[in-house]
Amino acid sequence: MQDLLKKFQAGDERALARAITLVESGNPRSDELLAALRGLSRSAVVIGMTGAPGAGKSTLTDQLIAVCRARNERVAVLAIDPSSPFSGGAILGDRIRMGRHYQDRGVFVRSMATRGALGGLAKATVGVLSILEAFGFDRVILETVGVGQSEIDIARVADHTVLVLTPAGGDSVQAFKAGIMEIADVFAVNKADIPGADRLVREIQAALEFNPHDEFSWWAKIVQTIASTGQGIPELLEAIDAHRLHLGEAGLQTRRLERARFEIINAINDEVRGIMKQSELELLMRVQSGESTANMVARELIAAALEKETSYSTIRVHNLDE
Ligand SMILES: Nc1nc2c(ncn2[C@@H]2O[C@H](COP(=O)(O)OP(=O)(O)OP(=O)(O)O)[C@@H](O)[C@H]2O)c(=O)[nH]1
Numbered sequence: 001m002q003d004l005l006k007k008f009q010a011g012d013e014r015a016l017a018r019a020i021t022l023v024e025s026g027n028p029r030s031d032e033l034l035a036a037l038r039g040l041s042r043s044a045v046v047i048g049m050t051g052a053p054g055a056g057k058s059t060l061t062d063q064l065i066a067v068c069r070a071r072n073e074r075v076a077v078l079a080i081d082p083s084s085p086f087s088g089g090a091i092l093g094d095r096i097r098m099g100r101h102y103q104d105r106g107v108f109v110r111s112m113a114t115r116g117a118l119g120g121l122a123k124a125t126v127g128v129l130s131i132l133e134a135f136g137f138d139r140v141i142l143e144t145v146g147v148g149q150s151e152i153d154i155a156r157v158a159d160h161t162v163l164v165l166t167p168a169g170g171d172s173v174q175a176f177k178a179g180i181m182e183i184a185d186v187f188a189v190n191k192a193d194i195p196g197a198d199r200l201v202r203e204i205q206a207a208l209e210f211n212p213h214d215e216f217s218w219w220a221k222i223v224q225t226i227a228s229t230g231q232g233i234p235e236l237l238e239a240i241d242a243h244r245l246h247l248g249e250a251g252l253q254t255r256r257l258e259r260a261r262f263e264i265i266n267a268i269n270d271e272v273r274g275i276m277k278q279s280e281l282e283l284l285m286r287v288q289s290g291e292s293t294a295n296m297v298a299r300e301l302i303a304a305a306l307e308k309e310t311s312y313s314t315i316r317v318h319n320l321d322e
């Protein structure tokens with residue numbers, strides 16, 4: 001572990017890849033690693049990029065990378081695929097779409113399948129994100145297809161959320177899922193080469209009027225882009241940077257606390273589910289038949305988790321002292 005840390009801090013990309021694999025695998029030592037990395041710089045700008053399948057998120061990301069690289073910023077991309085573990089289609093496509101940056105050492109692209117994480121982010125996503133931050137990237141782009149819970153989740157994890165919409169297929173704001181308008185700090189109306197982009201912009205503007213706001217509120221910026229040609233990309237980055245200015249240190253801190261909340265709740269959820277699996281049917285039957293209430297079972301599960309956790313943290317603290 002010490003060897004890995006040393007290489008990681010020296011900027012060794014293989015150490016970065018190993019650290020990510022360790023966290024992805026859920027290895028208990030990954031906690032140790034994450035704790036050790038906690039002290040390293042955390043100045044990355046985390047951009048969440050979400051939207052319907054095929055909206056152009058990967059193409060936009062590829063163009064954003066190019067603009068950031070021209071500014072000499074180092075960029076990491078974490079592409080999260082919440083679809084079935086067998087598809088791999090989006091991931092393969094991303095290799096092709098972001099392939100031109102393959103040789104560039106200032107760019108790191110990694111894909112993660114979420115393998116049934118309830119349509120939300122993969123368990124390890126935030127862990128991997130902290131690793132990328134600790135490695136010293138200036139920007140981290142989290143790309144996720146907007147299905148299920150993943151868009152809402154991405155907004156909890158990112159500093160800036162870009163919602164990618166398109167006029168293709170006659171998308172109309174009325175058809176959007178509840179809560180989706182609120183998550184966007186910036187709207188990218190992509191495929192602006194297709195008729196209907198202006199109408200979509202007007203619809204978004206009208207819908208935004210309904211969001212609760214006061215004089216301090218951020219008015220989500222709407223940027224028209226053509227990802228396939230790169231048109232509007234500098235403006236998109238400008239909008240993201242304007243949002244950062246608006247947030248300021250205090251606003252950014254609030255976002256990061258929100259991320260920590262998301263992490264904690266996810267960790268509890270995973271821990272308790274793991275224990276629940278061991279006697280799931282019995283527990284379900286007890287609640288269903290009225291023998292126990294859900295609250296009683298919940299407390300039992302938490303008590304069991306605590307028992308397991310105590311012995312585990314003793315080991316962990318011991319390891320760190322070595
Ligand atoms: N006409 C037009 N096509 C675009 C534009 N941006 C992207 N596309 C095309 O749209 C298709 C989907 O683009 P992607 O970047 O893969 O979209 P995505 O949102 O990453 O897709 P998933 O990851 O599968 O959800 C590709 O064929 C792109 O070439 C655009 O501005 N205009």
Ligand SMILES: [Mg+2]
Nearest residue numbers: 057058090094
């Ligand atoms: Mg994609």
